[in-house]
Amino acid sequence: MEQGQLWRQYIIAGVANIAITATGFALGWTSPVNLKLLDPDDTPLPRPVTNDEISWIGSLISAGAMFGPFIGGFLASTMGRRWGILLSSVPLIVGFILMIAVQNVEMIYAGRFVWGLAVGMLFTVTPMYCAEIATDDTRGALGSFLLLFVVSGFLLVYAVGPFISYFALQYVGVAIVAIFCVLFFFMPETPMYYLNKDDVDSAAKSLQFIRGKSRAGVEAELDKMAAEVRGASQKTAYLSDVFRGANFKAFYISCALVAAQQLSGINAVLFYMATIFETAGAILDSAIATIIIGAMQVGASAVTPLVVDRLGRRMLLLISCTGTTIGLGLLGMYFILDTNGSPIVDSMRFLPILALTLFIISYCLGLGPLPWVVIGELFPIDVKALASPIATAFCWLLSFLVTRYFYLVADIVGMGVVFLIFGVCCIVAFFFTFFVVPETKGKSFQEIQDMLAGKVSPSKTETI
Template sequence: MSNGIELAQYHLVSSSENGRKIYKMEQGKKSRQFLAAILSNLSSITTGLCLGWTSAAESKMKDLTQSPLSSIPSTEEFSWISSLTPLGALVGPYIAGPLTSRIGRKWTLLASSVFFIASFIILIFTNTVAFVFVARILQGLGVGFVMTAQTMYVGEIASDECRGALGSFMQLGIVIGILYVYCVGPYVSFQSYQCYCLIIPIAFVATFFFMPDSPHYYIQKGQEENAVKSLKFLRGKSTEGVQQELDEIRATVEESMKNKATFRDVFANAANKKAFIISAGLLTFQQLSGINVVLFYCQSIFETAGSSLKPAIATIIVGAVMVFSSGLTPVIVDRLGRKVILLFSAAGMTLSLALLGLFFLLDHNKSPIAESIKWLPIVSLIAFVFVYCVGFGPLPWAVLGEMFAPNIKPVASSMATSVCWIFGFIVTKWFSSLQDVIGSYGAFWLFGVFCAVAFVFTLTLVMETKGLSLQEIQDRLNGRK
């Protein structure tokens, strides 16, 4: 056990006459920080609803007996319906980043629900493609808020030994949301679909409202009493029991706040530059893996492949695998470390996409072999989402939440999240055009090449943060042992 963890379990009771300090052990409760992280991740479930929403909604909008629209949207309109959420998510962080410093991580996260609730209400009553566009942009803004504020909140409320597990909860929440819409969407009307989606952001507001904000934020605002209350609740300890951690947070925050951060400061020194390259790089490869294509077009992929299972059932199976694999990460990440899991994930995605591309090539060439391996798209996609959700789904966000000093974090998180969604928008908007040019097999092989590059990037540039405190991470980035 590291000294930091040992000391966190003790508080000063008294000093003897010779000056020798006497400490009393105070174990505390990890369950409190897990509760706060789980409730904050109801916002991640809502994010998952928005990312998976298109899979069921597209098939309904193509059927005028189910669609609320007067006509079937064109291929171009469907591409915008899919890609406007990543586009909104690109803008959202630049609003959310400053808000995390002004009103706090908690209230910025709660504000995301305004966009989500408004979007689903619009979709309940929509009868034109234009209103669907508006709703999808609002969803994207909400996603941008969540991706910025949630990583900061969880990274700052978590103790050193729990940060990896809690940071992995975001991906678990996202895939639970995706599975939710995969299970509900195909079997209810378009309007009922939106009502079921509306339940989750309302539940998030009703429960997370009672959680404390990050102690780092309270210290930044000079609210010492609130910082103590927050730490006491999160650690399940007395005032004396959290004093040492409070002192460490205060020292870190005061040091980082000597100079107010700007976008230029992200590249002002080697540590920040390296942290941004690692964070933005992982998030870029996350999108270039093609995951959003799988999420947005999952049902369509199985329909195109002529899968032996009904597309709706195959999609639900994929969603269930995503939840299962995402649930593994919090259990293993603080044992194996971030880097090993990311390498496993990148290698697995490369192989899975290579096999998926092979099937579509055989199918394109009318090979008789394709008829005998109709199971391959299901197996390949299941393998792909499994390794993605274990590694490249959750861990880039966990790394983003722990890489930067408190004053840099709001600005750097906004920039890194925006980089992520720039590529998310590009991939989803032009996937159909890419298919037309190089075929489905070529598109999936291209994603596989990006995953192979992600393996090399992780192997050579990503540093391991397992078991390190936020200050120790900064020391490593600055080249101090």
């Protein structure tokens, strides 16, 4: 039996996810830049921004990301997964051009919204691409690359943002996009897309490139893929199909997982991390503390691809929900004590860093990467381009609401109460995962569909 070269799919998925690094850079951009925009001596604008404008700057990327999935889904189904990812570079570059040419806060709004289009496109098409180039036993690892590369973008902007000028920071972002475009241009389209277009020869060549095998070496896998595509292509998929039978089960599981991801408060924490440290009066300088948290994000996210296909999706999600709940509980407790003027707070200045570290590490192990892995796995190919954008848009709608109203709600009830609310959402996510989410580790796309349709009875360890 021809062995092939397993490393090839890791390299291809890694190159595809360089664009995801650019989105992480854009998402984390507010953490160092907000402080510059508030400083009369450092802002590129004629005046410092207001707190309300800061909220809009933070949230508008999520507003754009609500529309991006539908653009990405359309491109993925008509032009291919590869071009769907490549064309995301257009809104990324346009966003950076607007930031460089900035004359007023409205240009920053526009740039953030356009970046959001790219975020929505990439978070829809990249998991699809990685799932379709992966073998059954590496699909979880390749799907987990998304968060690893997102947080790498966060770390980069956290590390350089506080120490270089506003304009120099934008050129760093442009460089990431340029590197991505050059490298990904030479990557292949997915075999599944070609098979869906009845182009068997192109599918074979693509699979040969990805697996590092001869035509004879990929023939069995190609036949299996072709059978899955034929089964999915027997009818035209309509939007109503998303809400029927096994597809609806896949859809509500996907939506529930992205809801858990966003209602953990992750984007509020990441967008306003430096401000949170400033507010908490933490023992470390906010810029240094943010870099430390960013580095921990990368370290924790690097663990998931190594263990997700061994421990399974459910186990990591349960661990993640537990850790985020504890971290948010500690953070909420600290802010409540601080707000009430408790004398014990002076001896607990380390707690925000400890709590955020636990929260971030736990999030990166499960709630961060695995909803995207699951979305890439649960839907059959005929409805994937319809269902994935809806689930992704729902994710970013929640992200917009959380980031836009985080400070408003915190002003009303206190930042501590807000973090406790996020913690309750993580508890709910734990029980949803425990009782509803199926285990997809090591299963083929067809086996997953059979399991969702009730044709296969999962074992107790796979779904409860």
